[in-house]
Amino acid sequence: MTHYEEPARKLPARQFDVVVAGAGTAGVVAATAAARQGARTALIESKGYPGGVAVEGGTALHSFYNLWKAFPGVEKRQVVRGIPQEIIDRLSEKGGTSGHAEMLKGYDYDSVCTAIDTELYKLVAFEMLEEAGVFLCVNTLLTGAIVDGSRIQGVMVESRSGREAFRAKAFVDCTGYGDLSAFAGAKYSEPNDYSVANSIGIANVSVEKYRDFLESHDALTQYSEGRRDGKDGQIVRLQGNPKSLPPGFAEEARKIGLATVTTTVHDDYFMFIKLNFKMPKSPTDRDAVAKAELELRRRQAKAIDLFREYVPGCDKAFIARTSPSLCIRRGRLIACDYDITLSDVLEGRHFEDDVMIYGFHDSAPRLQIKNGGTYGVPYRALRVAGIDNLLAAGMMITSNHDAHMSTRNTVCCMGQGQAAGTAAALCAEGNLGARELRYATLRRALEKDGVCFEG
Numbered sequence: 001m002t003h004y005e006e007p008a009r010k011l012p013a014r015q016f017d018v019v020v021a022g023a024g025t026a027g028v029v030a031a032t033a034a035a036r037q038g039a040r041t042a043l044i045e046s047k048g049y050p051g052g053v054a055v056e057g058g059t060a061l062h063s064f065y066n067l068w069k070a071f072p073g074v075e076k077r078q079v080v081r082g083i084p085q086e087i088i089d090r091l092s093e094k095g096g097t098s099g100h101a102e103m104l105k106g107y108d109y110d111s112v113c114t115a116i117d118t119e120l121y122k123l124v125a126f127e128m129l130e131e132a133g134v135f136l137c138v139n140t141l142l143t144g145a146i147v148d149g150s151r152i153q154g155v156m157v158e159s160r161s162g163r164e165a166f167r168a169k170a171f172v173d174c175t176g177y178g179d180l181s182a183f184a185g186a187k188y189s190e191p192n193d194y195s196v197a198n199s200i201g202i203a204n205v206s207v208e209k210y211r212d213f214l215e216s217h218d219a220l221t222q223y224s225e226g227r228r229d230g231k232d233g234q235i236v237r238l239q240g241n242p243k244s245l246p247p248g249f250a251e252e253a254r255k256i257g258l259a260t261v262t263t264t265v266h267d268d269y270f271m272f273i274k275l276n277f278k279m280p281k282s283p284t285d286r287d288a289v290a291k292a293e294l295e296l297r298r299r300q301a302k303a304i305d306l307f308r309e310y311v312p313g314c315d316k317a318f319i320a321r322t323s324p325s326l327c328i329r330r331g332r333l334i335a336c337d338y339d340i341t342l343s344d345v346l347e348g349r350h351f352e353d354d355v356m357i358y359g360f361h362d363s364a365p366r367l368q369i370k371n372g373g374t375y376g377v378p379y380r381a382l383r384v385a386g387i388d389n390l391l392a393a394g395m396m397i398t399s400n401h402d403a404h405m406s407t408r409n410t411v412c413c414m415g416q417g418q419a420a421g422t423a424a425a426l427c428a429e430g431n432l433g434a435r436e437l438r439y440a441t442l443r444r445a446l447e448k449d450g451v452c453f454e455g
Helices: 025-036 082-093 118-132 179-183 207-216 247-255 286-310 342-346 401-407 410-430 439-448
Strands: 013-015 018-021 041-044 101-105 135-137 141-148 151-159 162-167 170-173 196-203 220-228 231-240 269-277 318-322 354-358 375-378 390-392
Touching (some): 018 151, 025 082, 025 170, 082 410, 101 231, 118 135, 141 162, 141 179, 170 410, 179 390, 196 286, 286 318, 354 410, 354 439, 375 410, 410 439
Parallel strands (some): 013 162, 018 041, 018 170, 170 390
Antiparallel strands (some): 101 220, 141 151, 151 162, 196 269, 220 231, 354 375
């Protein structure tokens, strides 16, 4: 590889209080929270819309509640509220969610199913950011960081409008890949311990006949009813045990990483059907990702063939939606001041600097939070080690894979986003580093904005 030395040039610079990188699941909430605190906030997003994994790679949003249904006698509690719940409320007004539909089967995994309309979620997120006064830069790449010692002075961005510098007092990395943290010189690793995925929406199907197909093979493992196309009591989530399905379907599904779970808020539509692929290299490797993108597209086509062949009511199914790029469950793991452990999660531990509580684990029922309770995410787990004014929120924290199987989930990322955005705004207001912010000040602001805590 040869090299080219780029000549120095003066760039236009903008000044903000807070810059949030990544308008995904955590970033939307972080930027909204920061702006509502009065901070001049910029949000940088490479795609043309906000939403991230919540609208591209998931099934339902997991989870606003504790796992009460798996523990008889345990109180039902909504443990995540604040801005994340406001998103659901606004989606509900537009007919874009099932609501918090209780699971009728498979409730040892999650007690509720909160299914969403992917396109309406993007619209709601856009509108909330605009109303909060966020300077939203979509179709804009984060290309570097301006660092002085242990402090970020600004970031470099590039779009069709050109190359610019965004200066700020506080920064939040919500990129999923940990791009801002890496540019700023933070310590990180790349575990590559998950499959990547590209979830598709499939139209011209029958949700009811898919249910019947699973039941006819005694394979139905998850079932939930909620609001769908304006009607209550409709199927909104299904999952089957592949081992109980016809061998031809089960074997081909295994080969292409097809998950049998789907959710929907519309008739005759599977909102999410997930295809998985385990990359041989980290998803930060551009050339490996190019091969993975092609492989996932091939798997999508094979998935349609499977549904047409085996599932009644799906003989004329077609792909109605794909993600613009593959979705990750983890990219870079960023070193933070505290690393949440598996014991912290399963034992339901809380900390003197909790910024949210959470009660879902994606490996349930194998792994569950003790007694249907919650654990706390401490503020120090969001502070990027070695950098004075950078917070990280989302799938970039928590090194232990099994602990990360809880903290990486959408609703936990949303809650982390509200905490990080609020903290960044308070730091900018007081000209404070992330470690100088008094926890009591942060706690009061979070409680005022509807965040739940224990006790």
